[in-house]
Amino acid sequence: MSAAVMGCVTGFLTYETTKSVVVKSWSVGIINRVVQLVIITYFIGYVFLYEKAYQVSDTAIESSVITKVKGYGKLNNRVMDVADYIYPPQGTGMFCILTRVIVTDNQFQGRCAESDRKFECETDAHCTPHIGSVISNGIITGLCHKSLNESKGTCEIEGWCPAENDQVKIEPMVEFKGFTIFIKNSIRFPLFDVTRGNFPPTMNIKNCSNSEKDPFCPIFRVADVLKETQQDPTELAMKGGEIGINIQWQCNLDENIENCVPKYSFRRMDAPFEKNKVSTGYNFRYAKYYKTENGTEFRMLQKAYAVRFDVMVTGKAGKFSLVPTVINIVAALTSIGMGTVLCDIILLNCLNGADRYKAKKFEEVMEDQKMQPITPSPGSQRSLKPGMKSSGDSGAISLSISD
Amino acid sequence: MSAAVMGCVTGFLTYETTKSVVVKSWSVGIINRVVQLVIITYFIGYVFLYEKAYQVSDTAIESSVITKVKGYGKLNNRVMDVADYIYPPQGTGMFCILTRVIVTDNQFQGRCAESDRKFECETDAHCTPHIGSVISNGIITGLCHKSLNESKGTCEIEGWCPAENDQVKIEPMVEFKGFTIFIKNSIRFPLFDVTRGNFPPTMNIKNCSNSEKDPFCPIFRVADVLKETQQDPTELAMKGGEIGINIQWQCNLDENIENCVPKYSFRRMDAPFEKNKVSTGYNFRYAKYYKTENGTEFRMLQKAYAVRFDVMVTGKAGKFSLVPTVINIVAALTSIGMGTVLCDIILLNCLNGADRYKAKKFEEVMEDQKMQPITPSPGSQRSLKPGMKSSGDSGAISLSISD
Amino acid sequence: MSAAVMGCVTGFLTYETTKSVVVKSWSVGIINRVVQLVIITYFIGYVFLYEKAYQVSDTAIESSVITKVKGYGKLNNRVMDVADYIYPPQGTGMFCILTRVIVTDNQFQGRCAESDRKFECETDAHCTPHIGSVISNGIITGLCHKSLNESKGTCEIEGWCPAENDQVKIEPMVEFKGFTIFIKNSIRFPLFDVTRGNFPPTMNIKNCSNSEKDPFCPIFRVADVLKETQQDPTELAMKGGEIGINIQWQCNLDENIENCVPKYSFRRMDAPFEKNKVSTGYNFRYAKYYKTENGTEFRMLQKAYAVRFDVMVTGKAGKFSLVPTVINIVAALTSIGMGTVLCDIILLNCLNGADRYKAKKFEEVMEDQKMQPITPSPGSQRSLKPGMKSSGDSGAISLSISD
DSSP: HHHHHHHHHHSSOOOEEEEOOOOOOOHHHHHHHHHHHHHHHHIIIIIIIOOOOTEEOOOOOOEEEEEEOOOOEEETTEEEHHHHHHEEOOOSSSEEEEEEEEEEEEEEEEEHHHGGGGGOOOOOGTTGGGGSSSSSSSSEEEEEEEOOSSSSSEEEEEEEESSSOTOOOOOOGGGGGOOEEEEEEEEEEETTTTEEEETTTTTTOOOOOSSSSSOOOOOEEHHHHHHTOOOOHHHHHHOEEEEEEEEEEEEESOOOGGGEEEEEEEETTGGGGGSSSSSOEEEEEEEEEEEOTSSEEEEEEEEEEEEEEEEEEEEEEEOOOOOOOOOHHHHHHHHHHHHHHHHHHHHHHHHHHHHHHHHHHEEEESSSSSOOOOSTTTTTTOOTTOOOOOOOOOOOOOOOOOO | OOHHHHHHHHSSSSEEEEEEEEEHHHHHHHHHHHHHHHHHHHHIIIIIIITTTTEEOOOOOOOEEEEEEEEEEEETTTTOOOOHHHHHTTTOSSEEEEEEEEEEEEEEEEEEESSSSSGESSSSHHHHGTTTTTSSSSEEEEEEEOTTTSOEEEEEEEEEEEEOTTSSOOOOOGGGGGEEEEEEEEEEEEETTEEESSSSSOOSSSOOOOOOTTTOOOOHHHHHHHHHTTTHHHHHHHHHHEEEEEEEEEEETSSSSOOOEEEEEETTTTGGGGTTSSSSOOOEEEEEEEEOOSSOEEEEEEEEEEEEEEEEEEEEEEEEEEEEEEHHHHHHHHHHHHHHHHHHHHHTSEEEEEEEHHHEEEEEEEESTTSOOSSTTSSSSSSSSSSSSOOTOOOSOOOOOHH | OOHHHHHHHHHSSSSEEEEEEEEEEEHHHHHHHHHHHHHHHHIIIIIIIISTTEEEEEOOOOEEEEEEEEEOOOTTTEEOOOOHHHTTTTTTSSSEEEEEEEEEEEEEEEEOOOGGGGGGGGGGGGGGGTTSSSSSEEEEEEEEEEEEEEOOOOEEEEEESOOOOOSSOOOOOGGGOOEEEEEEEEEEETTEEEEEEESSSTTOOOOOOOOOSSSOOOOEHHHHHHHHOOOOOOHHHHHOOOEEEEEEEEEEESGGGGGGGEEEEEEEGGGTTOOSSSSSSSSEEEEEEEEOOOOOOOEEEEEEEEEEEEEEEEEEEEOOOOHHHHHHHHHHHHHHHHHHHHHHHHHHTSSTTHHHHHHHEEEEEEEESSSOOSSSOOOOTTTTTOOOOOOOOOOOOOSSOOO
16 A cells, blocks of 8 residues: 555656757747847836836825915905915815906895896896896896886896896906915825825925926926916916826835935816817806895805816835736746747748758647548658658658667 | 857757647547637637727826806795805815705804703703713803793803704705706826817807717706706705716727717715615805904804715726737737646546557656656656557557667 | 548647656655645735735725714814814815914904014115015015104015914814714725725714724714824824825625725824924914905904814725636746746756756757757757767667667
């Protein structure tokens, strides 16, 4: 029995390796080595060095952005400070600088005439079709609101009166070009538990301004940002728009962590709509509410054209890891082996003595010993007919040899 | 010496290919080709055509959303316009339409009775346990606040008085069904620097409404959105809730860029909590602040039930790239080679003449020439027993040599 | 002709398998099996079980967060409730608890003296350099504003007067430690259409508090959160800061969906800036606007130090899928095959009888029959010189057979 066990163990402890044919040929040898060189170059140069396929990467960046704008401007003869022109005020990654505000003051709930010429009327019948309109300044009652002795008027609305007239010409606050935006961005790559800030703790940020010379200064002049996005500040202030501030973190954690620094870029976010006839720019309406002495609420409606800034943080950190390395090395080695496919084709078809190579590479075995091959392929080995030489056999390859 | 160098070069310029056994058998040949066909079909059909594994893809979409709501409603006998019912007003991807507001007007700082019946008391002792409560309407002072000649009262609070009573019945603003939401979404795939807007610049968006007929219209009626999410508008307006508007960009950049268009879908975001007994819906409190003539601040507290809309933009763009193509082709070719594993098992175990195939496929070499194999596996070559033919040996294969 | 077709079919229905050399050697056999075992263990243990490479994963989690804070505090002798200290009020994933507010009341548009000592002046000439300053409290007019009979003053500003003095000492609202934050988070994995809430519908959340004992309670005491982030509540309330609440969903959808539960973690977001001398903490300015009886607008400026909470939801769901499974199994099998590379090196170089193994593994074929190998590699087969034994030939390997 111990012999059986021993045999079993011996049977298990075998090593199987492929039998290889070594072709000593300069032509195919050169081709083989060149193909291998190309594959190795590709993997080392592109896959490993350029794409860093040996790293595991983390793109699930956690980010916190705190912004603070500074500067003063004048709008409607009023000095505007941060508390006036920034909305929302809490300094998040997205904030608007109001650059032009159309104010409709002292609005009370009631009924009055629509301001828009689209709602012109002579009789109530002209107003009936407008009932349910969403572009009016209030609920269309269906009545025509005419002043005494006038033949034409506009439809009556129910809502906040007087109605807003947003066709008035207001000069924008052009001083916003000189405003500065301070961005405090801290990020974390959760996979590697790496935390970074967008400027070093030792940096003097009192008087700096981000520029090519000072790429890590977290303070940006609006004019510089607009210049990089090729926007005309005055037109932007007129119509409003959206500017994206992209902070990109590309970190190779196999290197010094100090090289893990942000890169800033800027672009007009609503660029795809620039050619549109309607709905260019950016504006929104909000109201400030007041009360009269006797407790009646009234409001100041504001149609604000604004430049919306959107700080977007993207990032990717890479660090050496075994799994992608092994998988890619395996892919590389397998690919090198794939070179033989090409070489085999050349060897077995294009070279002198291809038949001889074929005969050497392939051994044939038939389904049944008595069955003859229907189409004897020249140069193939006749393992079942020892001693018989096939035509086209070079005499060099054969398993049967008689001395 | 030149001969040695020459020899070295010749040694280097060799080409090594595996020696193969070609089995001319219909049965195993058919199996082999079928297995190969399945593998090729899988890779071409699923991996390459369906999963587009030949593309590099970018999911780090940069997106900008500007929204604008239009429409009028009536709440508490007041006409509500956009500036009244939209919060926050600046038209971002997340905004609330206030549908029901419980107003507690003219609140001043002071001390008064709690409004909630939970804080009922007869003596101060009943109020002591409530000190530190977070569900009261102010800081519980520990005193019992009773009207004259009443035996029961409620605990006294310090804070904004009078206390809010949120049990009053207020009809919701059902007109919100008719409101329209205009969504301006511009996206960018940073990897490919491709920028797209959610509607073409030439589109007439004045009077359109998004529907199956008009899938690229960026204006959505609230009623249509609610219909798709199977929500009852009146109940939603009563309790509040959250609706997600998903804009999906699936772009194949190997095709015409004009096919890179958005797909809209809608769903109730807080659906997992619909079955909850407590905390269904969505509401929040905020206040408007006023001043009396003599400068005392007072406020109007608002408990607002709202429908929160959340525009979420997701996307993926794919474009042909060499690296994934090569890696997947290698995987495909390797997998085809894997087919031989299955065929080998069949060939060497299940077919007639398996022993013969075995003998042909495997050549055996022992550790030491004098050592005998413990368990001679039938059909294996007896390289150590020159001249002796094993059973099953076809006579064609042998390593036995007699000089 | 049918014979030709038949031949073609027969030629197609062949099966090609590599010819193998089976080495019956304990030493190389053991090495072979050990290497294979290591590779298999690595793939099964690490790649498949730990990394779950057999799953397709979805990290594009859709998430909705609704928050609600409760509690009362006292600031500047006023009771603060949620409507007072939460900004923005609408209960999104990002909200601020105002902990210290520097109020500058009754500001009107006009001209007045700067409050900051940096703008001290004796003559107008001292103020000229400050024109255009962004750190003043208004637009520097260039005049020196002096009280009567005083030799020194500060530069005049145009803007909201009186100027803010943010050096006043205000005690923070320390009661915020006792506030509770209720977080309602519903998520969805779009790839698998799986929707989950952060607490089960049947849970009684009236009086719970998230802790180790009760990990699914969605109510968090601020003090507990700060404790986990190792922050001093009083200092945080003084200077402001940002706390990240991370909700992590790691879901294995091959298991019971009930195991797909959130994991909460907390950290100070602006930690990278803690060592900075300037710009630590978090504050922002906003204003409340009022009107006098005669319609003049005035405001109450607030510089608010706040603790900003940021609920971040990350997640990953995995589910079995064929593609990654097949690709990884192929990688595994290929890697097992790669073991032969190592074993071949040992076999052909380090073992006794390496020459014999070499001779067995490699068959040589020359470019041309008449051309002799320049450097006969010992042990290689001389297929072109039948019957001639090379030195080092063990006598066991040969292709010559004599019956």
